[in-house]
Amino acid sequence: xxxxxxxxxxxxxxxxxxxxxxxxxxxxxxxxxxxxxxxxxxxxxxxxxxxxxxxxxxxxxxxxxxxxxxxxxxxxxxxxxxxxxxxxxxxxxxxxxxxxxxxxxxxxxxxxx
Amino acid sequence: xxxxxxxxxxxxxxxxxxxxxxxxxxxxxxxxxxxxxxxxxxxxxxxxxxxxxxxxxxxxxxxxxxxxxxxxxxxxxxxxxxxxxxxxxxxxxxxxxxxxxxxxxxxxxxxxxxxxxxxxxxxxxxxxxxxxxxxxxxxxxxxxxxxxxxxxxxxxxxxxxxxxxxxxxxxxxxxxxxxxxxxxxxxxxxxxxxxxxxxxxxxxxxxxxxxxxxxxxxxxxxxxxxxxxxxxxxxxxxxxxxxxxxxxxxxxxxxxxxxxxxxxxxxxxxxxxxxxxxxxxxxxxxxxxxxxxxxxxxxxxxxxxxxxxxxxxxxxxxxxxxxxxxxxxxxxxxxxxxxxxxxxxxxxxxxxxxxxxxxxxxxxxxxxxxxxxxxxxxxxxxxxxxx
Numbered sequence: 221x222x223x224x225x226x227x228x229x230x231x232x233x234x235x236x237x238x239x240x241x242x243x244x245x246x247x248x249x250x251x252x253x254x255x256x257x258x259x260x261x262x263x264x265x266x267x268x269x270x271x272x273x274x275x276x277x278x279x280x281x282x283x284x285x286x287x288x289x290x291x292x293x294x295x296x297x298x299x300x301x302x303x304x305x306x307x308x309x310x311x312x313x314x315x316x317x318x319x320x321x322x323x324x325x326x327x328x329x330x331x332x333x
Numbered sequence: 334x335x336x337x338x339x340x341x342x343x344x345x346x347x348x349x350x351x352x353x354x355x356x357x358x359x360x361x362x363x364x365x366x367x368x369x370x371x372x373x374x375x376x377x378x379x380x381x382x383x384x385x386x387x388x389x390x391x392x393x394x395x396x397x398x399x400x401x402x403x404x405x406x407x408x409x410x411x412x413x414x415x416x417x418x419x420x421x422x423x424x425x426x427x428x429x430x431x432x433x434x435x436x437x438x439x440x441x442x443x444x445x446x447x448x449x450x451x452x453x454x455x456x457x458x459x460x461x462x463x464x465x466x467x468x469x470x471x472x473x474x475x476x477x478x479x480x481x482x483x484x485x486x487x488x489x490x491x492x493x494x495x496x497x498x499x500x501x502x503x504x505x506x507x508x509x510x511x512x513x514x515x516x517x518x519x520x521x522x523x524x525x526x527x528x529x530x531x532x533x534x535x536x537x538x539x540x541x542x543x544x545x546x547x548x549x550x551x552x553x554x555x556x557x558x559x560x561x562x563x564x565x566x567x568x569x570x571x572x573x574x575x576x577x578x579x580x581x582x583x584x585x586x587x588x589x590x591x592x593x594x595x596x597x598x599x600x601x602x603x604x605x606x607x608x609x610x611x612x613x614x615x616x617x618x619x620x621x622x623x624x625x626x627x628x629x630x631x632x633x634x635x636x637x638x639x640x641x642x643x644x645x646x647x648x649x650x651x652x653x654x655x656x657x658x659x660x661x662x663x664x665x666x667x668x669x670x671x672x673x674x675x676x677x678x679x680x681x682x683x684x685x686x687x688x689x690x691x692x693x694x695x696x697x698x699x700x701x702x703x704x705x706x707x708x709x710x711x712x713x714x715x716x717x718x719x720x
Contacts, residue, residue, distance in 0.1 A: 261395065261455075268417035268453035325455050328402045329423040 240314045243307065252298060254291070260323040262290045270324075274316055281305060281312045338505055342497045349493040350486075357485050361478050368474045373444070376467060377437050380446040383410050384462045388450055395454040402455070410464040417458040426463060433459045442466045515570050522563045529556040547601075554601040557594070558636075561628050565686045568625055577619050584614040584623065588648055591627045598635050599644065606635075608646040616718060622694045629687035630655045630714050637712070651718060658711040667706060691716075 247253050254262075263273040280288045284301045291299065307315070390405040391414070404423055405412075413424025419433055431445070432438055438445050446462045533553045536543055543549050588610055599606040616623070630653075634644045638659035645656045662670060673689040695702045701717040 257398075257400075264456040265395070265452045265454065268456045268458045269420060270416070270456075271418065273456075325402070326422055328400060329404050330401055331404055331425060332406050 240311070240318045243311070244315055252295070254295070256319045257323055259290075260319060264325065266290060270320055274320055277316045277319075278312055281307065281316065282309065338501055338508065341504065342501055345497045345500070346490075346493050349496070350489055353489045353493070354486060357482065357489070361482055365474060365478055369471050372470050372474070373439070373466065376444055376464065377446060380410060380444060380462050380464050381448075383407065383464075384412070384446055384448045384460055387412055387460055387462065388448065388454070391450075391454040391457055391460075410462050412460060412462045414455070414457040415459040415461065416456045417453065419459070422456060424461075428461060428463065431461050433461065439466065442468065512570070515566050519563055519566045519570060522559065522566075526556055526559045526563055530560060550597055550601045554598045557598060558632070561632050564625070564628065565690055568621070568690055569686060578621075579617055579619050581615055582618050582620055582623060584616050584653070585610050585612050585648060587620075587623060588627060588646070588653075591624070591631065592646065595631050595635060598632075602635065602638070602642075603640045604635055604638050605641075605643045606646070607643070608648075610646070610648040611650060614648055614650055618698060622698070626653075626691050626694055626716060629691050630716075633687055634659065634712070634714075652715050653718075654713060654715040656711065656713040661708040661710050661712055662704075662706040663708055667704065670704070671702075 241248075241256075244256075248256065259277075260273070263276055267273045267276050276290075280290070282305050284305060285303055286296055286301065289296055289301050291301070305312070387405060387407075394402050394405075404425065406425055411424070411426040413426055413428060413431075414422045415431075415433060416422055421427060428445075431447075433447050435445075436447055438447075442465065444464050444466050446464075448460045448462070450457060450460060529552065533549060533556060536549060588608070592606065592608055596606065598604075631644070631646065634655050634657040638644055638657040643658050647654045647656075671688050671692045673686060692702060694700075695716060699719060701719055703715045703717065704712070705715075706712040
């Protein structure tokens with residue numbers, strides 16, 4: 221019984237949205253790495269639409285480089301992004317979708333009644 | 334005021350007022366459009382300022398660390414934001430098929446302003462701001478222009494009337510002079526012409542041997558011609574003052590009497606005057622008017638037919654026609670012969686009044702007149718009674 225519960229728990233953990241970015245969180249939960257909100261805002265400022273932001277994020281994560289990075293120069297020097305990907309394509313896409321949906325501007329906007 | 338003076342004044346007023354108002358109206362329309370665009374441009378510039386305020390608010394919101402973003406609301410205008418792919422992000426209104434490529438546009442009294450922004454704060458690439466057009470200043474301009482236009486109409490009409498009177502005064506003086514001349518001439522002609530005619534007839538009665546006298550015939554013919562001129566002038570002068578006495582007239586009998594009257598003239602010029610008159614052709618007409626028609630048409634036919642020529646008169650229930658084989662009328666002046674003081678041929682004397690009087694009478698009784706003529710072949714004038 222305990223085994224079954226443990227398996228279900230593992231499966232939920234594995235396929236839940238949060239689990240998608242668990243690997244990312246290993247770094248992004250700690251300072252000075254920027255939060256997802258901040259990263260998303262950086263991309264929004266340059267790419268505007270969801271599709272373009274998604275393409276740019278995936279593009280960077282699949283082949284990270286200093287040139288492609290949207291970080292400020294200071295951050296680039298400090299954090300030095302990897303020059304090779306550390307995730308598979310599927311994970312990257314899921315993680316990016318998760319972040320974009322979570323930080324979706326449309327959902328965050330509210331009207332004053 | 335004379336009829337001709339009145340019609341000239343009306344025509345002048347129509348042309349002067351019409352053209353002046355047309356020009357003023359064009360000016361006012363141009364001015365109104367200029368003012369309207371100026372007022373709309375002013376309102377557009379206000380929207381532009383409001384849009385700039387919105388951009389700075391979005392910039393601040395972009396910096397905010399709050400997860401929930403309160404969309405900036407303004408009472409004076411509504412706005413909406415779009416991403417670079419023209420997808421609607423958010424707004425306090427959701428326009429249907431907005432035109433994001435034009436900077437300013439207007440739809441049903443609503444002004445729209447589209448601003449492209451970069452960097453894309455919160456993903457915003459386009460801001461569209463809408464504001465209802467405040468048309469009060471435009472209506473105010475329109476009202477003032479309409480009032481101005483009415484005042485202009487009033488003054489233009491006054492000036493036009495004054496100018497018209499001023500310009501027509503020489504014509505009025507000429508007409509008065511001519512009128513007085515005709516009045517005096519007719520008055521002075523009446524007595525001597527009547528005396529000559531009466532005495533010529535008396536001479537024939539007292540001295541039967543003079544019945545065929547050529548000299549007496551010429552005196553009679555010339556005085557009859559003078560008499561007809563007098564009658565035309567008197568008709569012209571008194572026409573607008575006279576009282577119409579319309580009665581049933583036996584035109585057949587009447588014509589026979591007038592032919593007798595003209596026989597002397599025909600004889601003097603050795604013209605063959607023939608006629609074919611249907612019996613009992615009756616018309617409701619003033620005798621003076623039918624006299625003027627017959628005397629003028631027959632008189633002209635005899636006047637413009639050369640000696641040994643032929644004049645033929647036909648009367649039926651439908652028409653009266655007088656045909657001659659005289660000198661005819663040139664095609665170029667055919668339409669002008671019905672105008673007053675116009676003579677197609679100046680070889681003979683006269684004032685050019687006859688046919689214009691005939692046309693006036695024809696119009697008054699709603700008859701029709703037809704003129705067929707060929708130079709050197711003759712003329713045929715027909716009056717269709719159109720009963």
